Amino acid sequence: MSNLFPPTRTAALEKLSTFVPKAARDYAAQRNYDFGPGQHAAVSTLSPYLRHRLITEAEVLEAVLGRYSLSSAEKFVQEVFWRTYWKGWLEMRPAVWGGYQQGLSRAWDQVQTQSGLRAEWEAACRGETGIECLDHWARELVDTGYLHNHARMWFASIWIFTLRLPWELGADFFLRHLYDGDPASNTLSWRWVAGMQTEDKNYVATASNISKYTDGRFMPLHQLASNPAPLDGPPHPPRMDAPLGDRLDPSKPSVLLLHEDDLSPGWLIDLGLQPLETATLDATSQISPLHVAPQVTAFKSALMADCTARWSASLGRVTDGLRSAQEIEDWARAAGAEQIVTPYAPAGPAATILNDIRALPLVRPLRNFDRRAWPHATAGFFKFKKKIPELVGAMKGLQAV
Numbered sequence: 001m002s003n004l005f006p007p008t009r010t011a012a013l014e015k016l017s018t019f020v021p022k023a024a025r026d027y028a029a030q031r032n033y034d035f036g037p038g039q040h041a042a043v044s045t046l047s048p049y050l051r052h053r054l055i056t057e058a059e060v061l062e063a064v065l066g067r068y069s070l071s072s073a074e075k076f077v078q079e080v081f082w083r084t085y086w087k088g089w090l091e092m093r094p095a096v097w098g099g100y101q102q103g104l105s106r107a108w109d110q111v112q113t114q115s116g117l118r119a120e121w122e123a124a125c126r127g128e129t130g131i132e133c134l135d136h137w138a139r140e141l142v143d144t145g146y147l148h149n150h151a152r153m154w155f156a157s158i159w160i161f162t163l164r165l166p167w168e169l170g171a172d173f174f175l176r177h178l179y180d181g182d183p184a185s186n187t188l189s190w191r192w193v194a195g196m197q198t199e200d201k202n203y204v205a206t207a208s209n210i211s212k213y214t215d216g217r218f219m220p221l222h223q224l225a226s227n228p229a230p231l232d233g234p235p236h237p238p239r240m241d242a243p244l245g246d247r248l249d250p251s252k253p254s255v256l257l258l259h260e261d262d263l264s265p266g267w268l269i270d271l272g273l274q275p276l277e278t279a280t281l282d283a284t285s286q287i288s289p290l291h292v293a294p295q296v297t298a299f300k301s302a303l304m305a306d307c308t309a310r311w312s313a314s315l316g317r318v319t320d321g322l323r324s325a326q327e328i329e330d331w332a333r334a335a336g337a338e339q340i341v342t343p344y345a346p347a348g349p350a351a352t353i354l355n356d357i358r359a360l361p362l363v364r365p366l367r368n369f370d371r372r373a374w375p376h377a378t379a380g381f382f383k384f385k386k387k388i389p390e391l392v393g394a395m396k397g398l399q400a401v
């Protein structure tokens with residue numbers, strides 16, 4: 001497992017406190033620079049923890065806004081809300097996640113039947129295309145489980161427009177290797193680069209931009225597609241209402257199911273939940289039809305172990321690594337529960353498994369943070385970000401709920 005991301009909340013809190021002093025002017029000036037593996041000090045590198053809520057968005061925002069005003073730390077605060085925005089956007093159009101999975105399945109069939117495509121896809125994943133920067137980022141991703149945001153943008157752009165590989169295979173490569181692999185941020189960012197998220201607007205990587213923001217480490221002159229057209233895609237599906245989450249009645253005998261989308265259960269305990277028992281859901285392998293990198297699997301299960309160890313006094317007996325609705329139902333019945341309580345899981349592998357539970361009521365409370373923000377992801381981020389001052393105001397005093 002990459003030692004850049006120790007799988008503990010203590011490590012996340014240390015990263016946060018090292019980063020907070022740099023979250024205002026330094027971040028705004030330097031955040032677009034990718035100085036290379038192990039040199040990502042200009043950004044927070046908190047995403048592997050935030051994605052799994054080993055540390056929450058509210059905690060990070062409170063720490064930064066405890067030191068700086070909203071206007072001084074505006075850039076960083078906006079970035080934190082990009083995650084929220086993407087989640088809300090996908091929650092209201094979950095068919096886009098299903099569409100990605102179908103597209104991936106078609107692309108994977110093509111890889112298996114077309115030897116030329118297979119060779120090109122393998123070369124890109126192994127970092128053997130001859131485009132030095134892309135090869136470097138493929139290896140950095142596989143070795144460290146992380147890429148700088150700008151590298152992700154360049155990588156996706158070169159994958160789609162220069163190598164002309166199916167975008168879904170690139171998104172899948174990311175999900176299998178990123179510690180922060182996330183259905184909403186990953187799928188919608190790949191779609192954004194491809195030009196399918198914002199109509200007729202694709203992201204085109206250029207040699208001069210790469211050279212500038214890698215501090216001259218790479219200069220892929222005459223190697224990249226220039227002026228490529230955006231990819232075609234179906235129109236966005238009609239928007240559904242944002243979920244509100246379920247009300248929790250803590251007086252009913254309950255079990256608690258923890259999953260990769262929320263590993264900070266304190267807010268449920270604060271709502272009065274006293275679980276008879278607790279289990280963790282292992283949905284890692286469901287993110288891709290291919291094998292997920294062993295270091296990603298190990299990272300996620302270590303995060304879960306860190307969570308259950310820290311909360312052991314409130315969780316009852318803990319069962320690790322349930323994998324299916326049937327296993328969850330059998331466990332909950334054996335524990336004598338009348339309901340299964342679990343933090344609301346947004347579109348993705350954990351939600352897919354949870355949706356199959358039938359034998360017992362499933363209670364999915366939603367954090368106030370998400371309930372307030374998600375309904376605003378109706379259009380582009382530009383419109384959403386106008387709500388940030390209001391969302392930050394509402395968050396204050398809620399203590400990380």
Ligand SMILES: Cc1cc2nc3c(=O)[nH]c(=O)nc-3n(C[C@H](O)[C@H](O)[C@H](O)COP(=O)(O)OP(=O)(O)OC[C@H]3O[C@@H](n4cnc5c(N)ncnc54)[C@H](O)[C@@H]3O)c2cc1C
Nearest residue numbers: 043044045046047079080083149152180181182185186189
């Ligand atoms: C093609 C592509 C694929 C991506 N796939 C993922 C993914 O699978 N999982 C994932 O968590 N992020 C993904 N991102 C978003 C972004 O690259 C990462 O969240 C960010 O690089 C994390 O590094 P950091 O914590 O150092 O970010 P910082 O710059 O320190 O930002 C702080 C926090 O803000 C949030 N954030 C910052 N930028 C973004 C962004 N563009 N979109 C959403 N949230 C953001 C993250 O929670 C991050 O931890 C993707 C971006 C692109 C362009």
